[in-house]
Amino acid sequence: MMEIMEGSHAVAEIVKRCRPQVVSAYPITPQTHIVEDLAQMVANCELDAEYITVESEFSALSACLGASAAGSRVYSATTSQGLALMFEVCFNVAGMRQPIVMTIANRSLGAPLSIWNDQQDSISLRDSGWLQFYAEDNQEAADLHMIAYKVCEDHDVLLPAFVCFDGFILSHTYEPVDLPSQEEVDAYLPAFTPYQRLDAEEPLSFGMYATPEYYMEFRYEIDQAMRRAKEAFIRAGREFGEQFGRDYSALVEGYRLDDADTALVAMGSICGTAKDAVDEMRDAGRKVGLLKIRTYRPFPGPEIAEALKGVSTVAVLDKNISLGNGGAVGTEVKSALYGSGAAVYDYIIALGGRDVRKRDIAAVVDLAEKGEGDMFYGLRTEVL
Structure with a gap:
């Protein structure tokens, strides 16, 4: 009901x-x-x-x-x-x-x-x-x-x-x-x-x-x-x-990935915002998709590699930080895609509940497509 x-x-x-x-x-x-x-x-x-x-x-x-x-x-x-x-x-x-x-x-x-x-x-x-x-x-x-x-x-x-x-x-x-x-x-x-x-x-x-x-x-x-x-x-x-009637047989779930050149990868509620951002970018003629990870353990490495086959740029949205190294999800996605030819960039985002809007997702895609990644996104540099 x-x-x-x-x-x-x-x-x-x-x-x-x-x-x-x-x-x-x-x-x-x-x-x-x-x-x-x-x-x-x-x-x-x-x-x-x-x-x-x-x-x-x-x-x-x-x-x-x-x-x-x-x-x-x-x-x-x-x-x-x-x-x-x-x-x-x-x-x-x-x-x-x-x-x-x-x-x-x-x-x-x-x-x-x-x-x-x-x-x-x-x-x-x-x-x-x-x-x-x-x-x-x-x-x-x-x-x-x-x-x-x-x-x-x-x-x-x-x-x-x-x-x-x-x-x-x-x-x-x-x-x-x-x-x-x-x-x-x-x-x-x-x-x-x-x-x-x-x-x-x-x-x-x-x-x-x-x-x-x-x-x-x-x-x-x-x-x-x-x-x-x-x-x-x-x-x-x-x-x-x-x-x-709700199929959960996939460890990962793709959204508008069929012809995507750039793919976002994320887990949790941020995926809803990312889908809306993908729709807007698609309306603007950009070939962007999303891969949602549903099971982080066991980690679906081969499934990620298969889902992102043919994608040239990958932007991982990590709501965590493995201090001194990068995001935990990004690290494992890079391992899963090693040798695929895709450029994989990791973005530490939304720590401590900081808001993420559609324009932030689009900005991350812009950075990834320019080859700028492996960074904290949205840092307030004026307070550092």
Whole structure:
């Protein structure tokens, strides 16, 4: 049923329909509305789950880890400094192969303190073993939670996932969202069947001490599971499309790329602005397109190379910075396109929630086509 609702409420509603058995989270702007809603649903007996209140984000994810190890479907949400406080536990969750789904309402990291949007928080945990999915709008944010559970809980994957959507830009914006009924979600997402769980009758040990003779093999297995997650996502996205009419079987999504000479590459809500900018440039006779990355982990390198085959200039819009090197997405896109002949330029943009307008996107294209790139776009040089 189509409803106009705030992004955070849409996420809470779809999470409820995914039937998590345990929810634990600590409130932090701009994630708070999600877990407020879920806490209210549990209190009103609308969601049959245990809601564990805790004193910090570290405790929240620790509680989720224990609940998942005991065999429950688990959910959490956080952002920014809260995710940073979870750093140690994030590695433990992935290393113990627990299929937890966690929403990230993307927000800048301090210092200086900022409550506004960029993608530095989730990008900073790109190597933790969590799948990372990025939503362009609130419909995609809701849908990706269903897909995330299906992929995470696949016994060929068994990894946790971040479902990332831009704080405030999406989390606090009202948009039309088509929410499937409980019966429809149940038909798509079956009840959780843990691969293994803690059981006093059949004791197991999770996350034990590993000597040098064994540690590397554990990391190898996580890497292989991450690679298998590609096919699992494609299957889950295709099944979603067959049932709901919105196909998510592509790890990347092209927009007006067929005859493009120049391509923008981006993730998240900035893709909506980029599409409008592309339309205006197309109307002016410029052959520009957009490639949206939906899954940052696993990284769709071959899919990017295929989608941008024949493009001469690529401009990556990075809402993060790997300090001293460049944008994280740009670095990996350059690797994916190495040897293709395309000129790839990286633009650090919109950090700390700075506005990006269509004219800014067009200006980035101008810079890329002139061969000027690998820069912070829009710096206020007068304050440096």
